[in-house]
Amino acid sequence: MKRTIFLLAAVSALALTSCRPQSDDLLSYGQNDVQAFYDANNSFAGEFKTFWTAINENYGIWDYEESFGTDWDAVYRTYLPKFEELDKRKNKVTDDELKDLYQQITDTLHDGHLSMAIKNLHTGKYINLNPNTRRVERERWQEWEDLSNNRTDLHLYLTPEAGAYQVKEYDAASSNTIVYALIDTTLTHAVQAVDAYIAMVDAAGGPNSTNDSVYAAAQLLKTDAEEILTIMHTASNAILTSWKSVIVGKYKKIYDKYAFVGKQTGVTILPVEGELNEDILGSIEYALFDGNIAYMRLGGFGLTLHFDSAYQTKDSASMYFAYQQAVKRTWQRWFDAIQVHHKAGDLGGIIIDVRHNSGGAVPDYQWVVGALLPSGGWHSHTLRMKNGIGRLDYGPLTPFNMQTYKGEHEVINDRPIVVLANCKSISMAENTTYGVKAQPNGCFIGTRTYGGLSALAPDPENYSDNYSGAFGVSGVTPVYGYVPKFIGLYPNENGDSRIVEGYGFEPDIECPLDVNLWQTQGRDNQLEKAVDYIHAK
Numbered sequence: 001m002k003r004t005i006f007l008l009a010a011v012s013a014l015a016l017t018s019c020r021p022q023s024d025d026l027l028s029y030g031q032n033d034v035q036a037f038y039d040a041n042n043s044f045a046g047e048f049k050t051f052w053t054a055i056n057e058n059y060g061i062w063d064y065e066e067s068f069g070t071d072w073d074a075v076y077r078t079y080l081p082k083f084e085e086l087d088k089r090k091n092k093v094t095d096d097e098l099k100d101l102y103q104q105i106t107d108t109l110h111d112g113h114l115s116m117a118i119k120n121l122h123t124g125k126y127i128n129l130n131p132n133t134r135r136v137e138r139e140r141w142q143e144w145e146d147l148s149n150n151r152t153d154l155h156l157y158l159t160p161e162a163g164a165y166q167v168k169e170y171d172a173a174s175s176n177t178i179v180y181a182l183i184d185t186t187l188t189h190a191v192q193a194v195d196a197y198i199a200m201v202d203a204a205g206g207p208n209s210t211n212d213s214v215y216a217a218a219q220l221l222k223t224d225a226e227e228i229l230t231i232m233h234t235a236s237n238a239i240l241t242s243w244k245s246v247i248v249g250k251y252k253k254i255y256d257k258y259a260f261v262g263k264q265t266g267v268t269i270l271p272v273e274g275e276l277n278e279d280i281l282g283s284i285e286y287a288l289f290d291g292n293i294a295y296m297r298l299g300g301f302g303l304t305l306h307f308d309s310a311y312q313t314k315d316s317a318s319m320y321f322a323y324q325q326a327v328k329r330t331w332q333r334w335f336d337a338i339q340v341h342h343k344a345g346d347l348g349g350i351i352i353d354v355r356h357n358s359g360g361a362v363p364d365y366q367w368v369v370g371a372l373l374p375s376g377g378w379h380s381h382t383l384r385m386k387n388g389i390g391r392l393d394y395g396p397l398t399p400f401n402m403q404t405y406k407g408e409h410e411v412i413n414d415r416p417i418v419v420l421a422n423c424k425s426i427s428m429a430e431n432t433t434y435g436v437k438a439q440p441n442g443c444f445i446g447t448r449t450y451g452g453l454s455a456l457a458p459d460p461e462n463y464s465d466n467y468s469g470a471f472g473v474s475g476v477t478p479v480y481g482y483v484p485k486f487i488g489l490y491p492n493e494n495g496d497s498r499i500v501e502g503y504g505f506e507p508d509i510e511c512p513l514d515v516n517l518w519q520t521q522g523r524d525n526q527l528e529k530a531v532d533y534i535h536a537k
Contacts, residue, residue, distance in 0.1 A: 040478040044086040044093065044121060050479045051102075051118065052076050054471050060384070060454070060487045061111055062391040064499045070108050072391075079105060092122045099127040106131040110502030111484065112426070112452025119478040126475070132451055132502055140423050143447060143512065151241055151356065152524040154287050162290075165531055169288040171333050173326035174299075175279040176244055178319050179272055183251050184232055187225040190267045194222040197265040214264040221258045221267065224250070241282075241299075248277050275313065275320040280360045281306065284327055286334040289348075292341045293534050295527075296334045296368070297353035301360030301428040303331060303367045335371055335409075342410040349416040349534035352436060353527070355446065359427025362455070363403055369435035370404035372412040377401035380435060382497055383455060383486040397489070397497075402435065416537045417442045418530040422513070423504075426450040433505055434490060445511050445530050449504035454484035509533070 036054075039046025056072060059065075065072075082101060086093050098120050106116065109131045116129040137144050157167040197218055201207055207215035228250050232240065240247070255269050282299030289295055305311045306327045313321045341347035352368060370378065380402045387395035419436035421429060421444060430449045436442040457469040472480035489497035514525040 037472065037477045037479060041121075044083040044098075045080060047118065047121065047478055048080060048083040051116070051481075054479060054481055055109075055483075056391065057389040058386065058471060058481075058483050059109070059111070059114075059391075060386045060394075060483060061499060061501060064501065065108070065110060068108070068110065075105055075108075093120060095120050095123055095125050095127055099129075102127065102129055103131075103134065107134060110135075110451070111454055111487075112450060112501050112504075113454050113456060113482070113484045115482045117474060117480040121478065126480075135502060136423050136450060140448075143423050151237060152518070152527060153237065153522055154285060156522045157287070157289070164290055164535065165528055166290045167287045168290065169333070169337070170286065171330045172283065172285040173323060173330045174283040175276050175281070175323055176241055176283065178323050179244065179248060179276050180232060180240065182270060182272060182319065183228065183247065186268070186270050187229050187251070187254075190225050190269060191222050191229070193265050193267045194218045194225075211264070214261060217258060217261045218265050218267075221254065221261055224254050224258075228254075248272055273318060273320045276323060279305075279323070281327065284330045285353075286330050286337075288337050289351075289531055291348035291531075291535055292337075292346050293348040293351060293531060294334055294337045294341070295351040295353065296331070297355075298357055298368070298429075300357055301362075301364040301368075301432075303327070304361045304363040307331075307367065331367060338372070338412065339410050342412060342415070347412075347415050349418065349537065350412060351418045351420065351527070351530050351534070352432065353420040354425050354429035354432050355420050355422045355526070356424045357421075357426070357429035358424070359429055359452070362428060362431075364428065365432065365435065366403040366405050369432055370402060371409060372417060373404045373439075374411050375404055375406050375409075377404055378435070380431065380438075381491070382489040384489060385486050386483075400488070402431070413439075413441055415441065416534050418533060419444050420446050420526055420530055421449050421505075421507070422447045422526075423450055426452045427456075430505060431488075437505060437508065438491075443509065443533060444505065444507045445509045445533065446507050446526055447510065447512055448506050451500065451502045451504035453488045453490070453500055453504075455486035455488060457485035 037050055040050035041047075052072075052075070062070075062072070079101070086098075098118065102116070102118055106114075106129050112132040114131055117126045118129065119126050154167060154170060154172075156162065157165050158170060160166060198215065201211060201215055228247060231243070231247060235243065251272065255271055258267070258269065261267055279302060280300045281302030283297075284299070284303070285295075285297040287295040306324045312324055315321055338347060338350060350372065378401060379399055381400055383398045383400045385395040385398070387393050417436050417439060419433050419442070421433040425433060425446075426449070430451075430453055433444055433449055437444040469485065470480065470482050472478075474480045487499060487501070489499055492498050509529065511526050511529045514523075517523045517525050
């Protein structure tokens with residue numbers, strides 16, 4: 001039991017050795033507390049009680065929820081009988097039924113990072129609950145769908161025909177590009193090797209007792225490889241980006257399934273390096289638009305993992321090493337362009353693009369907005385931490401300073417800085433958006449952000465110290481949940497602190513994506529709006 005009081009240890013020990021399923025002690029919903037999850041393993045009503053109590057004791061914004069009219073006690077009174085009825089039913093409770101009930105409850109909650117997994121005791125499967133994603137989909141469905149595959153191809157702006165939007169310099173790094181190049185090359189060679197092997201066997205009279213199993217497996221390898229190659233050669237870049245995990249998963253199955261075939265057919269199937277597959281940055285792009293406007297787009301926040309020597313790979317022959325070098329080069333070109341043109345007095349402005357960015361590492365701030373601000377940190381907002389099982393048990397408010405660039409650099413306080421964001425800009429992408437929006441020379445163009453501003457625990461499984469992180473064990477306990485460690489309070493126009501969970505930040509200039517323009521001409525009206533804004537300054 002991770003969270004316990006030493007003086008109660010003897011009493012707890014007596015209770016644990018008795019026949020009672022639960023003791024009278026305060027239960028811990030830490031991941032190894034068997035008693036806390038006892039009833040949840042035996043009935044839907046018990047599972048609901050565990051869920052309700054765990055959220056009741058650990059959720060960090062009950063005061064905020066009350067402002068929306070949420071009555072958590074009324075939720076208990078209303079829904080417990082519904083779960084008790086499920087226990088009385090003779091027919092099986094379906095996953096959809098159970099999910100619908102829990103969604104009715106969690107749809108009222110606003111924490112943007114809250115996630116839950118509840119086990120269906122009848123089917124053994126887990127239902128997953130992400131209340132804020134459902135809220136964004138429900139309230140901003142058309143925008144959410146329009147953005148699903150939009151990744152602007154900056155190559156369109158590399159041509160003279162782009163006019164005022166012409167890109168004069170361009171650089172990029174993408175883990176997707178490297179992974180797909182590996183998969184494409186490996187599977188293409190595999191198909192060729194299999195064809196050669198099959199032709200050789202056929203020429204020798206066909207498969208026999210010594211090679212029939214390899215011959216059959218080689219044909220299956222070819223079929224599976226061609227399926228992946230077809231997807232990669234016909235899908236758009238946007239789809240390939242969103243399907244990366246699916247394609248890599250299919251490729252890994254080929255790697256695992258057909259390793260023995262390679263020895264017989266000459267097929268060499270190289271593994272995808274784990275660091276590439278798990279990279280949270282994904283991609284970075286730099287462009288210098290006409291008028292010396294320095295643009296950077298981030299797929300996620302993982303720059304620190306590439307810049308900090310503690311995380312850098314030492315294997316100079318690996319693809320991940322090549323990717324890390326490309327990431328550093330791309331960022332450096334953006335940073336250097338700002339330094340050179342600002343010193344020369346001809347910097348037009350800066351654009352930071354965090355659309356479709358789901359967040360990542362907080363220290364990345366120093367390389368992005370922090371690279372434009374004075375060294376020594378910037379007071380961004382205030383944090384509040386849950387500090388007890390009472391709904392309103394909070395620790396003292398703590399000022400939060402974002403890291404800024406420590407080295408010598410130009411402070412950009414006299415040229416416009418624009419951030420592009422949308423409803424798929426989440427967490428660190430939103431803090432970056434706010435970091436620009438809060439500057440006197442900053443402007444947020446796009447649409448309202450996602451609304452996931454709470455700060456996550458560095459080790460979410462370490463539940464015990466502050467009533468946050470994970471309760472339960474994913475895939476083990478019937479109830480598993482994740483609640484953030486800190487809640488962010490951000491100044492409003494009047495200087496008062498406010499919570500914006502489940503809502504996000506509103507743009508200074510509202511500019512929805514022109515889907516038709518993007519689909520028919522490949523143009524990005526939000527990006528062009530940012531360039532126009534800077535040119536007008």
